[in-house]
Amino acid sequence: MTGPSLAGVWGRKAGSLQSLERYSDALKSSGIIWDDRSLDAWLTDPDRMVPGNEMPFNGIKDGRARADLLAFLKEATKPGGPTQRNAQAPMGSMGGMMGGMMGGGGRDPNLKSLDPNMQVKAITYCHDTYRVTTADGKTRAFWERNLRMKTDSGKDGPQSGAPALVRE
Numbered sequence: 001m002t003g004p005s006l007a008g009v010w011g012r013k014a015g016s017l018q019s020l021e022r023y024s025d026a027l028k029s030s031g032i033i034w035d036d037r038s039l040d041a042w043l044t045d046p047d048r049m050v051p052g053n054e055m056p057f058n059g060i061k062d063g064r065a066r067a068d069l070l071a072f073l074k075e076a077t078k079p080g081g082p083t084q085r086n087a088q089a090p091m092g093s094m095g096g097m098m099g100g101m102m103g104g105g106g107r108d109p110n111l112k113s114l115d116p117n118m119q120v121k122a123i124t125y126c127h128d129t130y131r132v133t134t135a136d137g138k139t140r141a142f143w144e145r146n147l148r149m150k151t152d153s154g155k156d157g158p159q160s161g162a163p164a165l166v167r168e
């Protein structure tokens with residue numbers, strides 16, 4: 001959700017997905033319909049095609065690389081294509097300590113049904129350290145700059161009042 005889902009993007013009107021609330025006015029009012037040509041121009045130089053768009057990406061100047069990418073995307077984003085069948089989130093790069101907290105199999109866990117080691121019961125803060133106590137009775141210490149808060153109002157987000165501890 002950093003950007004729009006590209007599932008089914010061919011034939012779609014630019015800036016039209018209900019699931020993204022943060023489209024720029026520039027993209028929404030561009031009138032573009034995504035097809036081979038418009039996607040090629042967008043990926044060459046997004047700012048040139050839609051001044052004021054908010055996609056933080058400079059574009060791909062190498063025509064061959066762009067053609068390869070578009071050929072891949074055309075297959076991958078087809079309705080019923082691989083993105084819908086196998087929408088696996090990549091594992092974060094930080095292995096180790098918190099690895100056991102993930103649901104396993106490389107998918108983000110559903111935070112509505114939490115294992116005890118992910119259920120946050122208490123947090124204390126002293127000097128530069130947060131101590132997070134989870135429902136399995138363990139307390140883990142974090143350097144303050146390594147602990148971040150995120151919210152998730154989606155279907156896999158936590159129950160209100162039941163914060164979860166997950167690794168990035």
Ligand code: HEM
Nearest residue numbers: 002003004013014015016022023024027053054055056057
């Ligand atoms: C080769 C890589 C990329 C491709 C193929 C791509 C493709 C696209 C397409 C086709 C759209 C328009 C979708 C629509 O109208 O619904 C779009 C918009 C957007 N993309 Fe990308 N994108 C790429 C890289 C990125 C990156 C790296 C980011 C962010 C880190 C990003 C964030 C966004 C955002 C925020 C928008 C909405 C822009 C706006 O509203 O002005 N994209 N992207």
